Amino acid sequence: MINLLQSFSYIISLVTLIALLITPSSCKTNNYLINCGAPTTTSADNQTWNTDENPTFAPSTSYKDNTKVAHVINEDPSYSGKPPCSGARIFHSPFTYSFPVSPGPKIVRLYFYTSATYDNTSVDNFFLTLKADGGSGSFTLLGNFSAYLHQQFFKNSIPLPIVVKEFLVMATSSRLNLTFSPTLTGSLAFVNGIEIIAVPDNLYDYFNPQSSDETSSSNRSPPIGCFPAKTNVGSQLPFSILRPTALETVRRLNVGGSDVISEMDSGGMSRTWYNDANYIGGNFKGAIPNPNRTLITDISYTIVPKYTAPNLVYWTARIMGPYNNSFKLKNNITWAFSVDSGFDYLIRLHFCEIDPSVTNRRQREFEVLVNNEQADNEVDPFHLGNSLRSTPVCKDYVTSIYEGSSKASLSITLRPDTGSYLTYHDVILNGLEIFKMSQPNGNLAGPNPVLPGDPNRPNKPNSLPPRGGTNSNHLIEILVGVLGSVVFIALVIASAFCWLLRESSQNYCKRLLPSNGSGFSSTSSGGSSLPSHLCHCFTLQQIMVATNNFDDHFVIGVGGFGKVYKGSITINGGTEIMVAIKRLNPSSKQGALEFHTEIVMLTTLRHVHLVSLIGFCDENGEMVLVYDYMPLGTLQDHLYHKYSFRHSDKMDTPIYAPMSWKQRLLTCIRAARGLHYLHTGTGRVIIHRDVKSTNILLDKNWIAKVSDFGISKVGPSMKEGAPTYVSTIVKGSIGYLDPEYIRLKQLTEKSDVYSFGVVLFEVLCARPAMMPLLPNEQVNLARYAKRCYEEGTLHEIVDPNVRDEIAPVCLRKFGEIAEMCVRDQGSKRPSMEEVVWYLEFALKLQETDENNNEITTSSIIPN
Ligand SMILES: *[C@@H]1O[C@H](CO)[C@@H](O)[C@H](O)[C@H]1NC(C)=O
Ligand SMILES: *[C@@H]1O[C@H](CO)[C@@H](O)[C@H](O)[C@H]1NC(C)=O
Ligand SMILES: *[C@@H]1O[C@H](CO)[C@@H](O)[C@H](O)[C@H]1NC(C)=O
Ligand SMILES: *[C@@H]1O[C@H](CO)[C@@H](O)[C@H](O)[C@H]1NC(C)=O
Ligand SMILES: *[C@@H]1O[C@H](CO)[C@@H](O)[C@H](O)[C@H]1NC(C)=O
Ligand SMILES: *[C@@H]1O[C@H](CO)[C@@H](O)[C@H](O)[C@H]1NC(C)=O
Ligand SMILES: *[C@@H]1O[C@H](CO)[C@@H](O)[C@H](O)[C@H]1NC(C)=O
Numbered sequence: 001m002i003n004l005l006q007s008f009s010y011i012i013s014l015v016t017l018i019a020l021l022i023t024p025s026s027c028k029t030n031n032y033l034i035n036c037g038a039p040t041t042t043s044a045d046n047q048t049w050n051t052d053e054n055p056t057f058a059p060s061t062s063y064k065d066n067t068k069v070a071h072v073i074n075e076d077p078s079y080s081g082k083p084p085c086s087g088a089r090i091f092h093s094p095f096t097y098s099f100p101v102s103p104g105p106k107i108v109r110l111y112f113y114t115s116a117t118y119d120n121t122s123v124d125n126f127f128l129t130l131k132a133d134g135g136s137g138s139f140t141l142l143g144n145f146s147a148y149l150h151q152q153f154f155k156n157s158i159p160l161p162i163v164v165k166e167f168l169v170m171a172t173s174s175r176l177n178l179t180f181s182p183t184l185t186g187s188l189a190f191v192n193g194i195e196i197i198a199v200p201d202n203l204y205d206y207f208n209p210q211s212s213d214e215t216s217s218s219n220r221s222p223p224i225g226c227f228p229a230k231t232n233v234g235s236q237l238p239f240s241i242l243r244p245t246a247l248e249t250v251r252r253l254n255v256g257g258s259d260v261i262s263e264m265d266s267g268g269m270s271r272t273w274y275n276d277a278n279y280i281g282g283n284f285k286g287a288i289p290n291p292n293r294t295l296i297t298d299i300s301y302t303i304v305p306k307y308t309a310p311n312l313v314y315w316t317a318r319i320m321g322p323y324n325n326s327f328k329l330k331n332n333i334t335w336a337f338s339v340d341s342g343f344d345y346l347i348r349l350h351f352c353e354i355d356p357s358v359t360n361r362r363q364r365e366f367e368v369l370v371n372n373e374q375a376d377n378e379v380d381p382f383h384l385g386n387s388l389r390s391t392p393v394c395k396d397y398v399t400s401i402y403e404g405s406s407k408a409s410l411s412i413t414l415r416p417d418t419g420s421y422l423t424y425h426d427v428i429l430n431g432l433e434i435f436k437m438s439q440p441n442g443n444l445a446g447p448n449p450v451l452p453g454d455p456n457r458p459n460k461p462n463s464l465p466p467r468g469g470t471n472s473n474h475l476i477e478i479l480v481g482v483l484g485s486v487v488f489i490a491l492v493i494a495s496a497f498c499w500l501l502r503e504s505s506q507n508y509c510k511r512l513l514p515s516n517g518s519g520f521s522s523t524s525s526g527g528s529s530l531p532s533h534l535c536h537c538f539t540l541q542q543i544m545v546a547t548n549n550f551d552d553h554f555v556i557g558v559g560g561f562g563k564v565y566k567g568s569i570t571i572n573g574g575t576e577i578m579v580a581i582k583r584l585n586p587s588s589k590q591g592a593l594e595f596h597t598e599i600v601m602l603t604t605l606r607h608v609h610l611v612s613l614i615g616f617c618d619e620n621g622e623m624v625l626v627y628d629y630m631p632l633g634t635l636q637d638h639l640y641h642k643y644s645f646r647h648s649d650k651m652d653t654p655i656y657a658p659m660s661w662k663q664r665l666l667t668c669i670r671a672a673r674g675l676h677y678l679h680t681g682t683g684r685v686i687i688h689r690d691v692k693s694t695n696i697l698l699d700k701n702w703i704a705k706v707s708d709f710g711i712s713k714v715g716p717s718m719k720e721g722a723p724t725y726v727s728t729i730v731k732g733s734i735g736y737l738d739p740e741y742i743r744l745k746q747l748t749e750k751s752d753v754y755s756f757g758v759v760l761f762e763v764l765c766a767r768p769a770m771m772p773l774l775p776n777e778q779v780n781l782a783r784y785a786k787r788c789y790e791e792g793t794l795h796e797i798v799d800p801n802v803r804d805e806i807a808p809v810c811l812r813k814f815g816e817i818a819e820m821c822v823r824d825q826g827s828k829r830p831s832m833e834e835v836v837w838y839l840e841f842a843l844k845l846q847e848t849d850e851n852n853n854e855i856t857t858s859s860i861i862p863n
Contacts, residue, residue, distance in 0.1 A: 038087025084193025267307025287321025340446025757821025
């Protein structure tokens, strides 16, 4: 408390002097420190507070007619006689101060001292409306403003009797006019101090209309070092300011550190950076590195200029701290604020990597969420700081808040990025600024806070439920429960198998399959391309013959489970069919269980878009699964592995021409139907868990079939280029993994939807899901393509082989579907059923477009 009181005495200090010394542009500007309703006074720290009664600011008649100097009865002796608390000006009708200024952005700071009565009137009787005009229109900074109510409401987080309101207003003319008036005629308003400070032109570059025209925007100097807000968080709409705008500072925090008093601010702007502890919204507060500032390095202002924020802000931070990865992935640090509803907000986050153990990019990559909507990911301050420590950067975000009647909650969440190639998981934040942006009509004013105990009190601050609600969580719980029981049943059946198999493999085959071998009839809607639906129990001898003793020449695929061979095998006493033979790695014990699980799963699943299991072999520790052979290989082969040598009968030949766009669409639709059947077609939820382009196979008629389903995965794909790190708990393939699954370790069928969305982008762009050697922002296809989609540049990354073929309207739809699938929150992704429907619609769009073109073309052809 004492610190805070002391810090206030510094708030008003050295402003003009520092501004003159530090801000080069301020040489030609006028800064003001005005003591309202009182004579010019020098404060204890030698700040000169000039009297407001100055003919330059307003004609003396206007002072007389509209205002009076208050008789102040000070209730707190420690403030007595100290500017700006020594006097006050009272307005009984509208009064304009007109300050000569040089054009440019200005901070307008107003001081309201509440521990006093003015003219024997208690402070709760004053309601002020304040308008500002710097030449680009009138902005209502305050409307019906009660300093008393604000002081009471914020007294726990800012225990001072002085309310400071700070605004940023653009002066485009040589005058900045501030008009004070009582809200209701016949009532009163007061102010104690006014401060006007020039701000560097590009520090908060959100004042002026931004033309979307490239040439004119390149003439503007860019916002200095700060990554500007591109989209409006939550709406995906591109963000740009189309009108003159004024800002109000809502909060300015020194995260993890103590208050930075105005005297210590950089750039001479006398900004106060408050400690953030009062605003931590969740239970987890993280850790504060360098609490005693023992680790003070030179902050190198090579990217942002020194006036962006003082080094005291960068020296402290909040991180997650010494917890294990699993804990950090599940948790987050959230700051929550009560704000006025009905406005756009600008959020500026200040980052500076100060941890000496961070020596490389990707050691700290995290996501930023605003009101639970993802605003950013792969934020890596070390990397952003040109791979140098102690180099501050900042990033801006904009969000619209239109919830609630008057007050709403604004939360900012940092949580580690789930990038599965990351071995470190943590976040960092050094500073935080939130600004409210004026409405189209120039209004910035919100309602007064409602004090606790007031019967009209609508809502506790920050008590609004987070977006996204609780229903979706409930759904996940149910699904997890369902999945749990599916897995449990499968395990029970599988252990029964083990017992049976121990007894005798042959007996087991006999029991399961009636002697005529037709034990499994098609019960599903889809049917199968096999002549009959059998599950054979093959002898090892048969398998050895078929694969020429597991000859590597017969290998058509390799995975974490082992190798897949091609072979021909005789069934039902004569029919020879081509099969794919999956030989599980005998070394894996876990493999045995999954092997049996897959048999149980597969024998009960029949669908035209699922690869059929023909039989299996379990002899001498060999675990072999025999599938219908898919002669055209994997979907991936047709997208970008154009020179595959894996098919022994097509050695040395570039095997496939690129697939046409319509073929790709059909393949996606079919695979989606297969997955839809898996999710819902059997009366239980079966989650594939490893949807990717190598698990979608094509039969000789180009019909797509999903393979490798069930819980058959033993390890990650060993595909080229894929990094090897995968959490031991989370299974799946890197680049396809649902971030929510990584975070919560809870699998839902929406995880398959995510992976399928990655496949859709793969189909569109013909590139792998992960390409670690590309620049950071392109490594992960899902994120890269999603960003391109949001920025409207998706067409630029479309596979050149289909770029001309794809109808723009179809591309738009397809991009939209894929984007929905890879949304961060499972609850916001569509179901596979919806995906099927959307893709069919996309195909229709494509066909309609082609037909139209044909008609047009033919009509042009002269007779
Ligand atoms: C203020 O100025 C006076 C006279 O110039 C000087 O004696 C005093 O030390 C100064 N006080 C501070 C706090 O700088
Ligand atoms: C304030 O009240 C005191 C005592 O009631 C009175 O003497 C004084 O004149 C009043 N001042 C004003 C400005 O009304
Ligand atoms: C500010 O007020 C002065 C004096 O009343 C007036 O001449 C000027 O036009 C006003 N400027 C703006 C930008 O409103
Ligand atoms: C920081 O200072 C406090 C109080 O002086 C002390 O108790 C604490 O151990 C110090 N922490 C570190 C990490 O030096
Ligand atoms: C991680 O830490 C949490 C609590 O700090 C603990 O409950 C959990 O068991 C740990 N997990 C692992 C995998 O070590
Ligand atoms: C943050 O963590 C809390 C639990 O610690 C959780 O309830 C909340 O959903 C998380 N928020 C986000 C945006 O991840
Ligand atoms: C002004 O604010 C007060 C307190 O919040 C409220 O009771 C009053 O109705 C408001 N008046 C107007 C005109 O908005």
